[in-house]
Amino acid sequence: MGERNLRVLMKRHPAGMVTEDDFTIESAPMPVPGAGEALVRNLFLSLDPYMRPRMDPVRSYVAPLVPGELMPGGTVGEVVESRADDLPKGTLIAGALGWQSHGIAKRAAVRVLDPAAGPPSSALGVLGMPGVTAHYGLLQLGKPQPGQTVVVSAASGAVGGVVGQISRIKGCRAVGIAGGERKCRYVVEELGFDACVDYRADDFAARLAAATPDGVDVLFENVGGPVMDAVLGRINDFARIALCGNISDYNRTEPYGLKGMRELLMHRVSMLAFIIADQRAYWPTALGDLSAWLKGGQLRYREDVADGLENAPAAFIRMLTGGNFGKQIVRITN
């Protein structure tokens, strides 16, 4: 445990594509826990696409970040000093302490982890927010029926990979969309999807059509943009779209214009946008299923680990452009 707290701040609002110059790294005094609080040393930081719209100077889900503010984010850490009886020293917790090496936690704001449930970092992925997001969006909004076709974009990512695997567990045809042959191979061979289509391929539309011979009944949308329009060209009557993300727009100054309104209308599609932060009560249900499937070998995942908090901005930028391969986390070694 160092004497200082390393913190990554948003220096300024990005203009379009986020750059490393939009961040500042500072060394701050170590925070001191008050009564009922614990000092946590963060072991892992989760990097997630939702962080990008938070950096824009317009309201997203919550008030925008202001320059000089700590970057927000999910973390896994260990209590190293405690003034809280319910968070004794040594407790492993998942929380939202942000892009910093240390933070202050109260019991009510964190999840105490069972080290036997899986590697600690899985609490940021398959057994955390991305896993619960996949479970809720697919099963509560997408409502796939056995034999139906589910398409998910960013299929090799933290959310997409779980969406496809749950689809298979539920007896559906799972079709992923990912960038590049290597990711597509992983999605099919390791995660067990029925097919995965490389959106960078020249004949993407033809490949998508071949992968969805019976059309698309459920679309779990993480990316948006022209790839989403291509999927709308395959959409079936009464299809459901779980609208989870719009990554393709996050670094654009002008939003993409979605052309498929006719498809939505003619096929009587329901498009349901959600964020998992609204669904706190749902977490136990989802985590129960996810941990059972993980133990049963029905759920696989992959992590892309960056080392050191000072490398978080570069890893974040890489993730937003699809350069990561698996759930992006930062191992905090500071």
Next chain:
Amino acid sequence: MGERNLRVLMKRHPAGMVTEDDFTIESAPMPVPGAGEALVRNLFLSLDPYMRPRMDPVRSYVAPLVPGELMPGGTVGEVVESRADDLPKGTLIAGALGWQSHGIAKRAAVRVLDPAAGPPSSALGVLGMPGVTAHYGLLQLGKPQPGQTVVVSAASGAVGGVVGQISRIKGCRAVGIAGGERKCRYVVEELGFDACVDYRADDFAARLAAATPDGVDVLFENVGGPVMDAVLGRINDFARIALCGNISDYNRTEPYGLKGMRELLMHRVSMLAFIIADQRAYWPTALGDLSAWLKGGQLRYREDVADGLENAPAAFIRMLTGGNFGKQIVRITN
């Protein structure tokens, strides 16, 4: 009753904007009813926006029209010759006999009208498909709560006018969008909306903001395009969109690109596309409410009547560009 049946056919698929040259008017032999059938003289034809996508050579809700086919449409008519005991001569019926002066009907495919319920032509408007569409989309999909704000586009039209009036009955703030000051005045002064915004005004966005001080909780969308994007800029968290039509695109060769995906996502909006033809079982419920409200003076409507079937193509084109004022019908005098 003439000796010939006047029929309006689609001559060819329109290229973008539909023109009168895309139609043919023919004089055909009078159809002869078979056993269990009746010959109906049509009194009124309904002209509705959904007819335009039916003319494109791609599948809409159903198979596209082929050149030479009778234009489809809702009709009100009178049985003039009967070989069906359940459709005696003189019976007034609403059906879907298309753009023709006469047609053949069976009891199971038509609605027998009660002449005391209202003027026969109201069965094509407030007491017909447009009224039921408004009722279903607003109440079953939009689910407005008292005190919430409902916005509806094409507010002076057959569907939009009913949407706003039901919103008021349900204790909501009703805000219409229409083209021109005259229509807007009608929507507020005659139909009783709280406000109506002219989408042709230079300061449309500012006027829309002023008319929706508490944002928008329910959007009943008939038009799409940039006007819809403007409304998305006012959308509230957890808003519902009943996606009923996309008139602004129907005569475009390239679809408009909807820019408001960020708004849909950030505000966790549900966008639910529907067509009322899927909801046959819902008609009695809706018609019960609508006729009660009509009798109670809570529901007003206006008709824009074109005279003579030969004028149907021109009236249809005029309606698609907002030239009508009220529910567009054709009085069949042939």
